[in-house]
């Protein structure tokens with residue numbers, strides 16, 4: 001699915017988070033959203049996903065203003081698994097709350113797809129590792145076979161080896177399923193590995209954008225400051 005955003009703005013009280021966002025998420029490509037903490041990246045994803053409403057501007061999903069949000073899957077920042085539900089109930093969450101019970105095979109397939117064993121089917125989130133939780137959250141985002149997947153910081157909190165494994169998994173799945181992916185990340189290495197296009201948000205607007213493989217050659221001053229800041233953080 002292609003998603004086009006025009007003149008989008010969003011305020012929370014006096015906090016004008018998104019002022020004038022214009023961007024194009026290309027069909028079957030991997031788009032990366034970058035920007036400092038608090039600049040509105042998660043808010044932007046939630047607006048596209050229609051969890052919160054924008055004040056002004058338009059979003060066109062394959063050139064239409066109306067979209068079936070069942071076509072979307074989201075891996076939320078912080079994973080957000082329900083601690084009181086099992087792995088299977090978390091993955092099949094939509095079916096589970098609808099009282100549907102015939103999801104077992106589908107869940108087992110989803111577990112395999114993200115490289116997890118069926119042994120954890122009945123386990124609770126507290127009984128599995130951080131890397132496994134991310135995979136379970138990814139399996140949940142993929143459960144309905146979405147056309148578009150939104151990934152809000154999929155590798156945050158993981159060690160480099162687990163981050164690499166999750167990145168490779170994400171690339172493999174989005175290529176195999178021909179999905180459109182939109183990823184928020186502070187991890188530049190991940191962005192370079194997994195992204196086709198990037199958009200750098202700053203002060204409520206898209207300050208810089210381009211192809212990910214040219215990101216490090218950007219001539220934009222604020223983008224370069226951002227990249228330098230991220231690098232310093234990683235080395236500290």
Ligand SMILES: Nc1ncnc2c1ncn2[C@@H]1O[C@H](COP(=O)(O)OP(=O)(O)OP(=O)(O)O)[C@@H](O)[C@H]1O
Pocket residue numbers: 012015017035036037038039040041042043044077
């Ligand atoms: N539901 C809400 N009500 C009021 N303010 C909100 C709400 N959601 C987000 N904000 C505010 O909007 C701004 C952007 O938040 P957002 O979560 O999008 O940042 P972010 O770019 O994702 O940051 P991070 O990289 O730390 O995750 C922040 O100032 C935040 O406090």
Ligand SMILES: [Mg+2]
Pocket residue numbers: 041042043077152
């Ligand atoms: Mg965020």
